[in-house]
Amino acid sequence: MKTVTMLLAAVLLAGCANPRAVLRNDKGEERYCEATGYGVIGATMANNRYTDCMNAAGRDGFKKVP
Numbered sequence: 001m002k003t004v005t006m007l008l009a010a011v012l013l014a015g016c017a018n019p020r021a022v023l024r025n026d027k028g029e030e031r032y033c034e035a036t037g038y039g040v041i042g043a044t045m046a047n048n049r050y051t052d053c054m055n056a057a058g059r060d061g062f063k064k065v066p
Contacts (some may be wrong), residue, residue, distance in 0.1 A: 016038045017047050017050075018037075020032070020036065021034070023063060023064075
């Protein structure tokens with residue numbers, strides 16, 4: 001039972017996410033989208049925040065800088 005608990009804890013705590021991007025509009029203004037999260041839940045939340053930021057920036061006329 002102890003092994004199962006340790007394995008479950010390792011799976012839940014493993015992983016991280018750190019997406020980031022620089023965006024620019026036609027006026028040359030820049031906006032940054034970035035988020036950091038650790039573990040399964042934290043990484044999922046970070047990716048959701050990043051996606052929300054990218055969608056909002058796109059609606060405001062920003063495009064990702066290559």
